[in-house]
Amino acid sequence: MKPRLWFLITQLFVVSGLFASDFLVSTEWLASNLNARNIKIVEVSVNPGVYEQGHIPGAINFRWHSDLVDTVRRDLVSREQFEALLSRSGISNDDTVIIYGDTNNWFAAWAAWVFDIYGHRSFKLLDGGRNKWVAERRPLDTATPRFRATTYRVSQVNSNLRARLTDVLAVVEKRADAQLIDIRSPDEYSGKVFAPQGVQELAVRAGHIPGAVNVPWGRAVNADGTFKSKEELQKLYAEVGITGNKPIITYCRIGERSSHTWFALTKILGYDVRNYDGSWTEYGNAVGVPINNPSGTIWGGQ
């Protein structure tokens, strides 16, 4: 009974916070709730060593490229592996998980999407992520905490949060009704470049999925990396005709930045959104699918 009671109290406390969404917490809130019971903090950063050289005290490290994916198939971590990961990390089904990461929470949002797919009851993103916490000069810890292992059980899998190539093709070929949002940079969208600066291209075609609108992910955040207000976001997406009256599919290059937009649209605006994690590295490489490349760039094998 007692843990349950604590859980309810924590929930009340969380809900009473004045946030843009029930799925966001501020750095300030987290700083004063570091030792709260039933709260687990998870860092999901892209750059190796970032977590180790200093993380939010008490945070556990999830390596997105080995812990949260199937390393053999191109797929998400399996249900059994997810259960094992959370069990050995000491996370129980009743815990509220606060997720944050570097590079403006890209992979943290992606992890939140995985948590949502596996039906975790309570998870939240740290608004502004690691960058904001560091910029505010809040304390960091370098020791890796270890928690008593739990027995975590996934009770339902929300596959409807994920779009597959066939789902996207159905939209392109007008067999299904949905709106596509390409959240990459305008140059990637227009086909001027194959990949962002400093990143090797992973697709042999440039451009975007026919019918997709371009809203770069960065337009959804303020200067300090926090999400814009609900009203601002509503306005931003309404400008390109996305009002939530139709199902939405988000995509980017490998599915991580699009998770960020997926989070804004579902968890802040409450729209019906699927994330297409195959993204351009799957679609742009798929044989026999139509693309739209306004720039007309041709891949030369170099």
Place this chain on the structure above:
Amino acid sequence: MPKVQPLIGIVVGGLGFLISLGFLSSADPDLERLGLTLLLGLAVGVLFQRSRFCMFCLFRDGFQQKNWEPFLGLLVCLGVGSLGYTLIFGAWVPDPAYLPPNAFVGPVSWNLVLGAFLFGIGMALSGSCISSHLYRLGEGYVGSLLSLAASILGFLLGYLSWDFWYLNVIQEAPIIWLPQHLGYAGALVVQFILLGALAWWSYRTNRNPLKKFLSVSAALPYNVKQFLMGRWPVTICGALLGLLGVAFYFRLRPLGVTSELSRLGRELGQGLSLLPSRIPGIDTMRGCVPQDSPLILTENATLILSLVVGSLVSALLSLRFKPQMPPLRQLPLLFFGGILLGYGAFISLGCNIGNLVSGTMALSASGWVFGLFMSLGIFSVLALTRHQPLPTGCKVPLVSLHHVPNLANYQPAPPPRGFISPWELWEFIRKGKQDYVLFETGRNPDAFEAGHIPSAQWFDFREVFVPTKGFSGLYPKSWDRLAPPDEFRERLVVIYDVSGGFRAARLALGLTMAGWHNVRVLDGSFQGWIGLGFPAEKGWNRVFLPLAQPKTVVTPTRLNIVSASDILQRTSTIQVWDTRPNEEYTGKVLKSQFAGTIPGARHLPWTQVYDSTRLFLLQADAIKNLFEELLNGGERAREVVLFCQTGERSALIAWLLYHLMHELSIGLYDHSWEEWGNSPDLPRAPQISPANR
């Protein structure tokens, strides 16, 4: 001119310090990292310069001169570093099934073997590894610029052969991180068994027996000037460098100095269209792999720059900054060696700092493999050039501090007993096997550091003959600190000074009275040595006397230290010799209050035992004749008491008497004319003019 050096040093060092503090207080995390890099890099530069942590030099000193003490410094550095790294690993990666982030744990295969071997050859040819070239640049050695530029070419060559190495070797090479196989405790145990075995072995093979019991007692510099000017003990600096290495890993990246050079090599290749814009495989590698940076200077460029500046500041503060050009004939060595440094560092994915220091600290097998083959590379060059003039290294040409007399083709007489000829000494040094101890003594450690006989240790004259009020230095009251342990009693000890030979002779007398049986003085002194063209080397290497060495001291009965009252009481049995030069003997040059001499004293100017070079001794028979001449006339004395102004110059004559005139006892009046000539109560004889003698 040298006086402004410390001033410039303070200004440059202070500026660097302030800039790093400014960056450190910045809210921009990138700038903050840059500030920390700058601060720690300055510290590394200072430590490198002050301890002369030149990895080539420490291997060379070991291989060639059996002096492994600098090598011990490296072992200490690795030991401290691996403890620190393991502490961090325990916090960061509790389960060693994961590899530690960013640590210098590299693949082990032929690329590492060949790269380390070539890097070792490059070190021996160009005289330094890359990091030491950086600190020597800070000291003003222009030749390092050539080697560093050549190493960028070496990196470019590395990029051109990258596909071959990556596809055939590196891609499949195993990464061996000891904790993954042995756990943290097991890995540390193995690490310390290896380090301990190396330390034990280098201790055992260390040629210098005296240091075995002398250096342990006081490894700390013994006065402020020594601290500011002298070389810092390499073992203590090794420990500090180990801590800095840990700090780098904890807050920044593992210490390594080649990433920026590698980036320049890549940019050069791409500028010349020799390299494609993308090189498969390289972006997944750590180590020499270039970093991109949003700032003007990459983190690694900042580190390199701060290392050079740190060394410059340290060199300026200790008056060691001297712009120097390498001799023309060394340019090909510097260039070719530099290329090998770059190429070797590239294919083994790191230089000796990255691979050997940071890698071994991180408990990676790659560090050990790199160290093994790098030392093989150094050794093979040293073995091949055994009889050649050695490559540069710390052996930069002697600075103008030393006068080099022209003695080409000069043939001095064979030296008397108690002395050793330069040729004989060179045989000992060259073979490097015989047990001998070589000391330079005198009052000027700067001259020693500017140039000394290879393998010599600095033995500060004033530490034995301590200057006191009114006296320039007297024999010590007790021989405890100088007495040899029994097993070293018969060890050959060779002593020399810069010129004159009398300070060496006085120390030789001291050690003989302390119980050493086989002490010899170098004929010709250091000036004769370099005048004949024998090699010299630069650097700092000093003897530390133990505080006390409780031993039974067996002093030869023929040597006695006598006082003024002894002389006055025993006038009938002794003969007094005044060894001062003519102008002091005649009072033309007055160094004490009164002119004159001790009544009854006979005059033998100390320089008379030298030949026309005033460096080498006359033949033994000629010297003996001089002595006989002086002894004859009247009843033959059983004891000769010697004096001069301070007791130093007379020591040369005493040392000769001790070895040539076996029936005589020798009295050393070490207070000499400093006492007698300043005491109104003691009787004085008017000097006998040299013409009447």
